[in-house]
Amino acid sequence: MARVSNSVIGILNVITLLVSIPVLGAGIWLSTRVGGTDCEKFLERPAMALGAFLIVVSLAGLVGACCGVAWLLWIYLLVMFLLIFVVFCFTVFAFVVTNKGAGEVVSGRGYKEYRLGDYSNWLQKRVNGTKNWAKISSCLHDSKVCRSMQQGNQTIDQFIRHNLSPIQSGCCKPPTECGFAYESPTSWRSENLTASSNPDCPAWSNDPALLCYGCRSCKAGVLANLKSDWKKVAVVNIVFLVLLLLVYSVGCCAFRNSRLAKPQSSSP
Structure with a gap:
């Protein structure tokens, strides 16, 4: 079971790392592009921040799970918890502020x-x-x-x-x-x-x-267009939240396994 949880966390973070590289690259490309529109400039910083964030988090989870580094897994789980909290709050907020208004x-x-x-x-x-x-x-x-x-x-x-x-x-x-x-x-x-x-x-x-x-x-x-988009994003966020909770649960298992493995590795 220990190997399974660590392997799952490792695979998920490899996928996240591969996804984050083109996101970061897109942000850098938008920032260096000559003649870019205001809309594209508006997207460059969020894209770069999101790409860098995903790279750091995925590396922490990958190294922590594969090498059994408990403190890296702890940081990974803390960030995951904060991410779950933020996504949950945004989802509720999106439903509240888009509740009014219709054509x-x-x-x-x-x-x-x-x-x-x-x-x-x-x-x-x-x-x-x-x-x-x-x-x-x-x-x-x-x-x-x-x-x-x-x-x-x-x-x-x-x-x-x-x-x-x-x-x-x-x-x-x-x-x-x-x-x-x-x-x-x-x-x-x-x-x-x-x-x-x-x-x-x-x-x-x-x-x-x-x-x-x-x-x-x-x-x-x-605002009508924004309301429609936010409703769709909120529905996607609910699915995303379920996946995050599953990953968080597996990460907790990997963290527990890494802590249990420490005294075993030091015993003769």
């Missing part, structure tokens, strides 16, 4: 529209910050999410039947209640502008570089 069905339209006030205060603060939103809007520009809607000539009937993504609905067109006249998916005339109190109505621009990137509906669309 509103618009009569006669195939897409939904989104309101910033429908989402949790914590999420609203993340996108209302000037510095944060500058980075997010830069990523939206880089992704060309609105430019993809400009391809092909569509009539208004064709356009309203589309199932637009939350970001396309919130950032690439004005809200329906504004009463703009349709010209193309990203070009609207304001001659039929209704007396709406929605601040997004005067914020709309036909300039491809502006559109509704400064609108509250755009921020709401980003």
Whole structure:
């Protein structure tokens, strides 16, 4: 049993070590790449930190299990415990902050529209910050999410039947209640502008570089997309937590075996 637990920990950490090397390499590549986008620069530090962290932890577990070094296994188990705690807290947090907010069905339209006030205060603060939103809007520009809607000539009937993504609905067109006249998916005339109190109505621009990137509906669309992604991540985290608990249990067995083996190796 002792050999089995040590072997399992060793194999798992070899796999983790092999995975961590390309993660670290990707972070280094992003940091040295010339002409990288703001989104890519945003990812470089987390990728490098995650890669370095996985390398250190996997080496500690690998050496501790294969060489019977009890103090390395102790550090490995401590880090694993902290990782389990952090993943658990994040999973609960993700479910809590994404509990509110949903798109509103618009009569006669195939897409939904989104309101910033429908989402949790914590999420609203993340996108209302000037510095944060500058980075997010830069990523939206880089992704060309609105430019993809400009391809092909569509009539208004064709356009309203589309199932637009939350970001396309919130950032690439004005809200329906504004009463703009349709010209193309990203070009609207304001001659039929209704007396709406929605601040997004005067914020709309036909300039491809502006559109509704400064609108509250755009921020709401980003949060709707974020909510969907976080829900998926939270489900994945639950599976990840189960695997971490199994690895932690095997690691505890390997740690106990390494401590029991010490007095045996010193006896004649």
